[in-house]
Amino acid sequence: MFIEPRVGNGRDAARRGWIEVVCGSMFSGKTEELIRRLNRAKIARQHVEIFKPALDTRYHQEDVVSHNANSIRSTPVPVAQEILLLAGGCDVVGIDEAQFFDDSLVDVCVQLANRGSRVIVAGLDMDFLGKPFGPMPALMAVAEYVTKVHAVCVCCGEIASYSFRMAASEDKILLGETDVYEARCRPCFLDGMQDKALHETSTTHKH
Numbered sequence: 001m002f003i004e005p006r007v008g009n010g011r012d013a014a015r016r017g018w019i020e021v022v023c024g025s026m027f028s029g030k031t032e033e034l035i036r037r038l039n040r041a042k043i044a045r046q047h048v049e050i051f052k053p054a055l056d057t058r059y060h061q062e063d064v065v066s067h068n069a070n071s072i073r074s075t076p077v078p079v080a081q082e083i084l085l086l087a088g089g090c091d092v093v094g095i096d097e098a099q100f101f102d103d104s105l106v107d108v109c110v111q112l113a114n115r116g117s118r119v120i121v122a123g124l125d126m127d128f129l130g131k132p133f134g135p136m137p138a139l140m141a142v143a144e145y146v147t148k149v150h151a152v153c154v155c156c157g158e159i160a161s162y163s164f165r166m167a168a169s170e171d172k173i174l175l176g177e178t179d180v181y182e183a184r185c186r187p188c189f190l191d192g193m194q195d196k197a198l199h200e201t202s203t204t205h206k207h
């Protein structure tokens with residue numbers, strides 16, 4: 001899916017950093033793809049470190065875990081700046097659930113790449129409303145490589161780009177799995193949003 005050029009160890013290694021973004025809806029295979037790229041770098045005996053936001057405790061306190069139970073050891077960090085302190089000298093830096101980080105993640109990734117690291121960032125491009133999520137759009141702008149992966153729409157089987165939230169919560173951050181979210185294509189996402197709005201109007205009128 002992605003051919004990795006080698007990270008050099010020579011004199012000009014610092015000139016060889018870059019940023020890759022893997023984005024898409026929930027269940028689209030972002031974490032699987034991140035783990036795949038990181039494992040290949042490990043096989044190539046590169047120095048790899050992986051980070052995730054400390055608030056993402058869904059499957060495991062420390063590991064990055066995909067929906068089909070692939071996993072890789074990671075370091076949870078409360079803020080993006082901490083990655084800069086911990087990732088010094090790495091050939092490859094992986095970051096999962098990037099949408100939950102503050103905007104300073106963009107500068108952190110740029111600095112790491114400028115220092116010579118290959119930075120692979122995975123995250124949701126859109127939130128439950130279909131709006132760009134956190135630092136993801138800016139990361140996509142500064143990245144050399146952007147890969148958008150797709151899930152399967154649970155309503156009709158088409159490719160899915162949206163994460164439909166079944167719960168009523170309007171909070172931007174609501175951790176969850178298939179209990180709370182469904183991967184949906186555009187028409188099925190719009191249908192769901194319309195149904196939600198109708199349901200809301202009818203329940204408001206009842207009170």
Ligand SMILES: Nc1ncnc2c1ncn2[C@@H]1O[C@H](COP(=O)(O)OP(=O)(O)O)[C@@H](O)[C@H]1O
Nearest residue numbers: 026027028029030031032066067068151152183
């Ligand atoms: N609607 C769906 N479409 C595609 N894959 C799904 C769906 N629901 C569950 N899965 C599972 O999710 C896996 C991808 O998980 P993961 O890499 O954690 O995705 P992401 O990080 O994008 O949420 C797939 O290999 C598949 O086993």
Ligand SMILES: Cc1cn([C@H]2C[C@H](O)[C@@H](COP(=O)(O)O)O2)c(=O)[nH]c1=O
Nearest residue numbers: 025026027127128163172173174175176
């Ligand atoms: C759409 C959306 C999702 N979330 C949460 C739900 C999950 O805990 C993660 C996404 O995980 P995945 O690896 O991409 O499946 O994000 C949220 O908090 N707010 C949202 O709008």
Ligand SMILES: [Zn+2]
Nearest residue numbers: 153156185188
């Ligand atoms: Zn659909």
